[in-house]
Amino acid sequence: METATSALTPSFPVMIGNQAESVMEDSDAKETARNTVGTPFVDAPRMTCRNVDVFYDEKQAIRNVSIDVDQNEVLAMIGPSGCGKSTFLRCLNRMNDTVSSCRVTGSILLDGTDIYHPSVDVVPLRAKVGMVFQKPNPFPKSIYDNIAYGPRIHGLTQNRSELDEIVETSLKKAGLWKEVRDRLNDPGTSLSGGQQQRLCIARAIAISPEVILMDEPCSALDPIATAIVEELIAELRTQFSIVVVTHAMQQAARISQRTAYFHLGNLIEVGATEKIFTNPLHQLTEDYITGRFG
Numbered sequence: 001m002e003t004a005t006s007a008l009t010p011s012f013p014v015m016i017g018n019q020a021e022s023v024m025e026d027s028d029a030k031e032t033a034r035n036t037v038g039t040p041f042v043d044a045p046r047m048t049c050r051n052v053d054v055f056y057d058e059k060q061a062i063r064n065v066s067i068d069v070d071q072n073e074v075l076a077m078i079g080p081s082g083c084g085k086s087t088f089l090r091c092l093n094r095m096n097d098t099v100s101s102c103r104v105t106g107s108i109l110l111d112g113t114d115i116y117h118p119s120v121d122v123v124p125l126r127a128k129v130g131m132v133f134q135k136p137n138p139f140p141k142s143i144y145d146n147i148a149y150g151p152r153i154h155g156l157t158q159n160r161s162e163l164d165e166i167v168e169t170s171l172k173k174a175g176l177w178k179e180v181r182d183r184l185n186d187p188g189t190s191l192s193g194g195q196q197q198r199l200c201i202a203r204a205i206a207i208s209p210e211v212i213l214m215d216e217p218c219s220a221l222d223p224i225a226t227a228i229v230e231e232l233i234a235e236l237r238t239q240f241s242i243v244v245v246t247h248a249m250q251q252a253a254r255i256s257q258r259t260a261y262f263h264l265g266n267l268i269e270v271g272a273t274e275k276i277f278t279n280p281l282h283q284l285t286e287d288y289i290t291g292r293f294g
């Protein structure tokens with residue numbers, strides 16, 4: 001599929017880290033990922049992760065994980081604390097580059113492009129694969145400028161009216177426009193926690209992402225704000241792929257189409273969310289969702 005990601009790098013996949021060989025055939029990757037049960041792979045993936053290992057110095061946090069991110073899906077990642085969910089999520093837009101002890105090997109492609117290729121500029125990559133964090137983190141700027149900042153630095157607009165349009169459209173998509181249209185010059189930090197999180201989602205949307213990563217996006221919100229953000233995530237799926245880490249299994253059940261269960265750095269099972277929560281294949285998944293541990 002021809003997308004703006006072709007601007008990231010030449011469109012040939014290569015292995016990352018110390019693995020010098022060219023990318024392995026998909027069938028080989030599936031074979032080596034045989035320990036994951038269920039349906040980690042899809043027909044027309046937006047992101048393709050194969051044999052991903054992550055180390056913090058000598059300590060291995062992710063072990064040979066292979067999984068696809070589908071188009072227009074919410075993929076939930078669940079598992080006990082410390083199992084590596086956030087570490088894996090952060091590989092998907094190279095946020096782990098900011099951790100000096102962190103080393104990633106394997107292959108991660110966005111629309112067929114290796115995001116770890118040395119020629120990839122992480123700034124446009126992180127626009128294509130946006131991120132929303134646990135705690136809302138608006139810039140210390142006005143509501144308008146929180147949204148306008150990304151389009152300005154990425155040169156997405158020619159003039160003020162185009163910028164105004166992106167700000168309005170992004171806030172509408174994030175379900176925030178009606179609440180803020182009369183106070184666009186107020187600081188982003190003057191909004192409630194739930195509104196701030198929707199502002200951060202609008203900020204990610206404004207730079208035309210393809211995938212949005214969310215790391216426990218509702219854990220700092222009250223139940224009403226959580227419900228609004230969950231509804232928003234469900235709507236956003238029609239335009240984006242969303243990968244969400246959550247501790248709340250009921251949230252995963254409410255908002256996702258597929259769920260991935262991690263345990264001690266291993267990807268144990270991936271499947272349709274309903275199946276994972278009603279009839280999982282793996283004993284470890286069952287033990288977790290029935291509350292036997294975790």
Ligand SMILES: Nc1ncnc2c1ncn2[C@@H]1O[C@H](COP(=O)(O)OP(=O)(O)OP(=O)(O)O)[C@@H](O)[C@H]1O
Binds near residue numbers: 080087088099
């Ligand atoms: N910056 C870091 N330096 C060293 N080790 C780290 C770092 N970040 C995470 N780890 C370790 O990697 C492992 C996976 O951590 P990670 O935060 O990815 O798990 P998680 O499943 O997201 O946990 P939680 O649900 O508690 O947020 C843990 O053992 C953790 O201690």
